[in-house]
Amino acid sequence: MKRYxxxxxxxxxxxxxxxxxxxxxxxxxxxxxxxxxxSVSTVQTAYAELEAAGWVAARPKSGYFALARNRPGTxxxxxxxxxxxxxxxxxxxxxxxxxxxxxxxxLLLGGGSPDTTADTxxxxxxxxxxxxxxxxxxxxxxxxxxxSPLLRRQLARLxxxxxxxxxxxxxxxxxxxxxxxxxxxxxxxxxxxVVAVDSPSFYGSMQTLKACGLKALELPTDPQxxxxxxxxxxxxxxxxxxAIQVTPTHNNPLGYTMPDARKxxxxxxxxxxxxxxxxxxxxxxxxxxxPRPRTIKxxxxxxxxxxxxxxxxxxxxxLRLGWIAPGRHRDQALHMKYVSTGATATVxxxxxxxxxxxxxxxxxLRQVVRTYQRNLxxxxxxxxxxxxxxxxxxxxxxxxxxxxELKGLDCVRLNERLRLRGVQVAPGVLFSAxxxxxxxxxxxxxxxxxxxxAGLERMADEIVAMRGEQQASE
Amino acid sequence: MKRYxxxxxxxxxxxxxxxxxxxxxxxxxxxxxxxxxxSVSTVQTAYAELEAAGWVAARPKSGYFALARNRPGTxxxxxxxxxxxxxxxxxxxxxxxxxxxxxxxxLLLGGGSPDTTADTxxxxxxxxxxxxxxxxxxxxxxxxxxxSPLLRRQLARLxxxxxxxxxxxxxxxxxxxxxxxxxxxxxxxxxxxVVAVDSPSFYGSMQTLKACGLKALELPTDPQxxxxxxxxxxxxxxxxxxAIQVTPTHNNPLGYTMPDARKxxxxxxxxxxxxxxxxxxxxxxxxxxxPRPRTIKxxxxxxxxxxxxxxxxxxxxxLRLGWIAPGRHRDQALHMKYVSTGATATVxxxxxxxxxxxxxxxxxLRQVVRTYQRNLxxxxxxxxxxxxxxxxxxxxxxxxxxxxELKGLDCVRLNERLRLRGVQVAPGVLFSAxxxxxxxxxxxxxxxxxxxxAGLERMADEIVAMRGEQQASE
Ligand SMILES: Cc1ncc(COP(=O)(O)O)c(C=O)c1O
Ligand SMILES: Cc1ncc(COP(=O)(O)O)c(C=O)c1O
Numbered sequence: 001m002k003r004y005x006x007x008x009x010x011x012x013x014x015x016x017x018x019x020x021x022x023x024x025x026x027x028x029x030x031x032x033x034x035x036x037x038x039s040v041s042t043v044q045t046a047y048a049e050l051e052a053a054g055w056v057a058a059r060p061k062s063g064y065f066a067l068a069r070n071r072p073g074t075x076x077x078x079x080x081x082x083x084x085x086x087x088x089x090x091x092x093x094x095x096x097x098x099x100x101x102x103x104x105x106x107l108l109l110g111g112g113s114p115d116t117t118a119d120t121x122x123x124x125x126x127x128x129x130x131x132x133x134x135x136x137x138x139x140x141x142x143x144x145x146x147x148s149p150l151l152r153r154q155l156a157r158l159x160x161x162x163x164x165x166x167x168x169x170x171x172x173x174x175x176x177x178x179x180x181x182x183x184x185x186x187x188x189x190x191x192x193x194v195v196a197v198d199s200p201s202f203y204g205s206m207q208t209l210k211a212c213g214l215k216a217l218e219l220p221t222d223p224q225x226x227x228x229x230x231x232x233x234x235x236x237x238x239x240x241x242x243a244i245q246v247t248p249t250h251n252n253p254l255g256y257t258m259p260d261a262r263k264x265x266x267x268x269x270x271x272x273x274x275x276x277x278x279x280x281x282x283x284x285x286x287x288x289x290x291p292r293p294r295t296i297k298x299x300x301x302x303x304x305x306x307x308x309x310x311x312x313x314x315x316x317x318x319l320r321l322g323w324i325a326p327g328r329h330r331d332q333a334l335h336m337k338y339v340s341t342g343a344t345a346t347v348x349x350x351x352x353x354x355x356x357x358x359x360x361x362x363x364x365l366r367q368v369v370r371t372y373q374r375n376l377x378x379x380x381x382x383x384x385x386x387x388x389x390x391x392x393x394x395x396x397x398x399x400x401x402x403x404x405e406l407k408g409l410d411c412v413r414l415n416e417r418l419r420l421r422g423v424q425v426a427p428g429v430l431f432s433a434x435x436x437x438x439x440x441x442x443x444x445x446x447x448x449x450x451x452x453x454a455g456l457e458r459m460a461d462e463i464v465a466m467r468g469e470q471q472a473s474e
Numbered sequence: 475m476k477r478y479x480x481x482x483x484x485x486x487x488x489x490x491x492x493x494x495x496x497x498x499x500x501x502x503x504x505x506x507x508x509x510x511x512x513s514v515s516t517v518q519t520a521y522a523e524l525e526a527a528g529w530v531a532a533r534p535k536s537g538y539f540a541l542a543r544n545r546p547g548t549x550x551x552x553x554x555x556x557x558x559x560x561x562x563x564x565x566x567x568x569x570x571x572x573x574x575x576x577x578x579x580x581l582l583l584g585g586g587s588p589d590t591t592a593d594t595x596x597x598x599x600x601x602x603x604x605x606x607x608x609x610x611x612x613x614x615x616x617x618x619x620x621x622s623p624l625l626r627r628q629l630a631r632l633x634x635x636x637x638x639x640x641x642x643x644x645x646x647x648x649x650x651x652x653x654x655x656x657x658x659x660x661x662x663x664x665x666x667x668v669v670a671v672d673s674p675s676f677y678g679s680m681q682t683l684k685a686c687g688l689k690a691l692e693l694p695t696d697p698q699x700x701x702x703x704x705x706x707x708x709x710x711x712x713x714x715x716x717a718i719q720v721t722p723t724h725n726n727p728l729g730y731t732m733p734d735a736r737k738x739x740x741x742x743x744x745x746x747x748x749x750x751x752x753x754x755x756x757x758x759x760x761x762x763x764x765p766r767p768r769t770i771k772x773x774x775x776x777x778x779x780x781x782x783x784x785x786x787x788x789x790x791x792x793l794r795l796g797w798i799a800p801g802r803h804r805d806q807a808l809h810m811k812y813v814s815t816g817a818t819a820t821v822x823x824x825x826x827x828x829x830x831x832x833x834x835x836x837x838x839l840r841q842v843v844r845t846y847q848r849n850l851x852x853x854x855x856x857x858x859x860x861x862x863x864x865x866x867x868x869x870x871x872x873x874x875x876x877x878x879e880l881k882g883l884d885c886v887r888l889n890e891r892l893r894l895r896g897v898q899v900a901p902g903v904l905f906s907a908x909x910x911x912x913x914x915x916x917x918x919x920x921x922x923x924x925x926x927x928a929g930l931e932r933m934a935d936e937i938v939a940m941r942g943e944q945q946a947s948e
Contacts, residue, residue: 091809098619098812116614125607131600140590141791145572175649175794178816190687191665204816211813213664248500314615318820320649335565339685340814342678346792348819432913 010377017395020066076392076405083133085194085215088433110426115446120364127351145341147173150353163298166383177282180308180324183336184278198227200431216433226258236273243276250283251298253403253442255396267299283399303328319348372400375448386460411441423455480609481520484851494540545749550866550879559668559689562907571619584900594838601825621647624827637772651756654798657810667716672701673904679868692821700732710747717750727877728914729870731823741773755783768775777802795821849922860934885915897929898938
C-alpha cells in the first residue's frame with residue numbers, strides 16, 4: 001500500500017467510525033504531515049482520493065470537512081438488559097481473567113493494561129528509583145489518611161481540564177481506582193440495596209456490587225451516547241435505587257463518551273430522585289481529541305457525585321494509585337478508606353506528584369493517545385479484512401479497548417478455543433450481572449503489531465470453524 | 475551511674491517485667507558482655523549485686539537463675555469490658571490520630587511505626603530503587619490476584635518459624651495488614667453479626683467492625699496471657715458469635731503473648747462452637763527472645779483460622795505490604811481482595827521477596843529487636859523515675875508499644891494538653907468499642923532518646939497538674 005493510500009485509509013476509518021461527524025473540520029495538511037511523517041503532497045493526494053470517493057469536501061481557505069454518508073452498519077446494538085435488579089454472577093470468569101494476567105507466552109488481549117513502553121514514562125521511573133533509595137522517616141512512616149498533599153494539589157489542578165472544580169482536601173488517594181469504586185459503593189449502600197448501572201459495564205464494579213450483597217439494575221446503553229436516561233428515569237420511578245454507577249467518558253468496554261447534554265441531564269435526574277452518582281473517570285484523560293471531555297462531576301452542585309479515577313490507565317497499573325472525590329460523602333468515605341487499607345503507599349504518590357508537576361504527565365498522555373489512535377485505525381482495518389462482515393465494532397473516542405459483537409457466537413467458548421492457541425480475550429459475559437453479551441468480546445488495542453494481527457487471524461479461523469460446527473449441528 | 479549498675483538495672487527491669495520467670499536461667503556472662511559491650515568483671519559485679527538483693531541465685535556450673543519475688547504491682551488490671559455486643563464508636567479519636575501521623579515538629583508517641591533508621595534496611599531500599607528503574611512490562615502490568623509467587627514462596631518458608639505450615643497458594647498478598655483484616659472480617663460476617671474481640675484491641679480492627687455494621691463483644695483480657703477463655707466460652711454459649719478476632723502474639727497494645735496452651739485451647743473452643751478465628755500476627759516476628767512464638771494457626775487443623783500479617787511493623791509501613799492465609803475461606807477472601815483493591819502493587823512485593831530470600835530480613839529483625847528491648851529497659855526506668863508510683867505498665871514480650879494505666883486520669887484530656895506542648899500519645903479509648911480505658915495510653919518505644927525523655931517529663935508535669943486540679947475541684 002502506498003503512503004497516500006495509508007493516510008487515506010486511516011482517515012476513512014476515522015470517518016467510518018464517527019470520529020468526525022458530518023460538518024466537522026478535518027485535520028490540517030500540516031498536522032497530518034506530522035502525524036504520519038509524510039510529505040505535504042502525500043497528504044494532498046490522500047485528501048484528493050477521499051474527496052473523489054465522496055467522504056470529504058474541500059472548502060476554500062478552511063481546509064477539508066466531513067460529508068454526511070450512509071455509514072456502514074457496524075455499531076453494536078443498543079443493549080437491552082433484563083429490566084430488573086439482579087444479583088451479580090460471573091465471578092469465575094472474572095477470576096480466570098485476572099489470574100491469567102501474568103501468563104507467559106500468551107497474547108493477552110483480554111487485559112486492561114495500558115502501553116507502558118513509551119519513553120515518556122522514563123522520568124517517572126527515575127523519580128521512583130530516586131525516592132526509594134533515600135532513607136527518610138517521613139517517607140517510611142504511614143502517610144496521612146487523605147494521602148500526600150503534593151499529589152492532591154496536582155490532582156486538583158489537573159481536574160481543571162475536565163471542568164471539575166476540586167480543592168485538594170476534596171480528594172482522597174486510594175490503592176487504585178478499584179479501591180475508590182469500592183469505597184464509593186460501600187459508602188452509599190447497605191446489603192440488599194439496588195444500584196443502577198450502564199451495561200455492559202466494567203466487571204470490577206459489578207463484582208463490587210456482588211461483594212456488598214447489592215443488586216445491579218442494568219440499563220439499556222447506547223454504544224455512542226451511553227446509559228439511556230429514559231430507561232433510567234422509568235427505573236428510578238419503579239425501584240428504590242440507591243446509586244447510579246456509570247463510566248461516562250471513554251467507557252470501558254464500549255469506548256463512547258456521553259455527550260455533555262446527557263451528562264448534565266443525568267445530574268438533574270439524580271437530583272430529582274435524590275440519588276448519588278458514582279462516576280468512574282479512569283479512562284477520562286485518554287481522549288483522542290483535545291480537550292478532554294467534562295466529567296459529570298463538573299455539573300454537580302450539591303456534592304452527590306463521587307468521582308473515582310486514578311493512574312492505572314494513564315501511567316503504570318501496578319503502582320496501584322487511584323483517588324476519589326467523594327463530595328458530600330467525604331466523612332463516610334474516609335472511614336471506608338481507613339478500614340479498607342489504611343494509608344496509601346507514600347513513594348508512588350510523591351513520584352507521580354513530581355511527574356505531573358513537571359509537565360511530564362501531559363506529555364505522556366499526548367504520546368500514548370497518538371499510539372492508541374493509530375493502533376485503532378490499523379486494528380479496525382484488520383478486523384474489517386479478517387472478521388465476518390456481520391460483526392459490529394465499537395467506535396471508541398478515547399482509551400484503548402475495543403468491543404466486538406459477533407452475532408450469535410458463543411464468545412466464552414471462542415475464548416476457550418483461542419486460549420488453546422495462545423490468545424486470550426475478555427468475553428462479553430464479564431461485563432454483565434447476568435451473563436449477557438455472550439456474543440461479544442473486548443480486546444486491548446495498546447499494541448497493533450504482527451502478533452496482534454496473527455491473533456486476529458486465529459480468531460477469524462475459530463469463528464469460521466465454530467459457525468461451521470453450528471450449521472452442521474442444526 | 476556506673477557501668478555495672480546499668481547492667482544490673484537493665485536485668486532488674488527484665489526480671490520485674492517478667493521476661494525471666496522464677497527458675498529461668500539468665501543470660502550467660504559472655505552474652506551479657508556482648509550485649510552491653512562491657513567487661514566480664516562488670517557483668518560479674520552486676521550479678522553479685524542482684525544476688526545480694528535477692529533477685530537471682532547462682533548455681534554452680536550452670537550460671538544464674540531468677541528467684542521468685544513479690545513483683546511490684548505494676549501490671550495493668552485484667553480488663554473488665556461490658557459483657558455485651560456493642561456498636562463501635564471512637565472514630566473521631568482514631569481519625570485525629572491517623573491524621574496527625576505526618577505532623578511536623580511534634581513528638582509522635584502515639585503512632586504504630588517501627589524504627590526504619592536501621593542500616594539493615596539498606597538492601598531493601600537498594601532493591602526497590604533498582605527494580606523501579608527498569609522498564610518491564612511484566613512488572614508494570616497488573617499482578618495476579620494472589621500476589622507474586624516469589625513473595626508467597628518466601629512467606630511460606632518464613633511461616634516455619636512460627637510452626638505454621640503454609641503452601642504458597644494458601645497466601646494472598648494484600649495492601650497492608652489492615653486490608654488482610656478487613657478482608658477476613660468481610661469474608662466471615664454480614665451486617666448485624668457479633669464478633670468477639672480481645673480488649674483493649676487494635677483500633678483498626680475495631681473500626682473495621684464498625685464499617686461492616688457489626689457488633690463487638692469485648693472480652694476480659696489478662697495483660698500477660700490474653701483473652702479470657704473462660705469468658706469467651708460463656709460468651710459463645712450466650713451470643714451468636716460469628717468470629718473471634720485476636721492479636722495473640724506481642725499484642726497491640728498490651729505486648730503479651732498468649733501461652734501456647736491457651737492458644738491451643740482457643741482453637742479447640744472455636745472448633746467446639748464452630749466459629750472462625752481472625753488471628754492478627756503483624757507483630758509476631760518481633761519477639762525479644764528467640765524462637766518467635768507459635769501462631770494459633772499452627773494448631774488449626776480444619777482451616778478455620780484466617781491468619782493476617784504483613785511487613786508494616788518489621789520493615790517499612792508505607793510500603794503497604796501485608797498478607798492473609800484465609801484457610802478454608804480462600805475463595806471468598808479472594809473475591810473480597812479483588813473488589814477491595816484488585817491486584818497488589820508489584821515492585822514492593824518483588825523487592826521484599828528478594829530481601830527475605832537473601833537473609834536480610836532475619837538479620838534486620840535481630841537488629842531492631844535488640845533496639846526495642848534496649849529502649850524498653852531505658853523507658854521503663856524513666857517511667858519509674860518520672861511517673862506517679864501508682865501507674866501500671868505493660869510487660870511486652872515483643873514489639874514496640876507500651877501500655878500505661880494512670881489510675882483515674884482522663885488520658886484523652888491528657889493527650890489534648892500534651893498536644894499543646896508538642897507531644898502526642900494514643901489515648902486508651904481508641905482501643906475499645908465503647909470508649910473504655912480512658913485512664914490508659916499507649917506509647918511507641920522505637921526511640922528512647924533525650925527527646926522522648928523530655929516528652930515523658932512533660933507527661934509527668936501534666937499528670938501532676940491534672941491531679942492537682944482534680945483535687946482542687948473535689
Ligand atoms: C472502568 C474501570 N474502572 C476502574 C478500573 C480499575 O482501576 P485500577 O486498576 O486503578 O484499580 C478499571 C480497570 O480495569 C476500569 O476499566
Ligand atoms: C495489631 C495491628 N494489626 C494491624 C495493623 C495494620 O497494619 P498495616 O499497617 O500493615 O495495615 C496494625 C498497625 O497499626 C496493628 O497494630
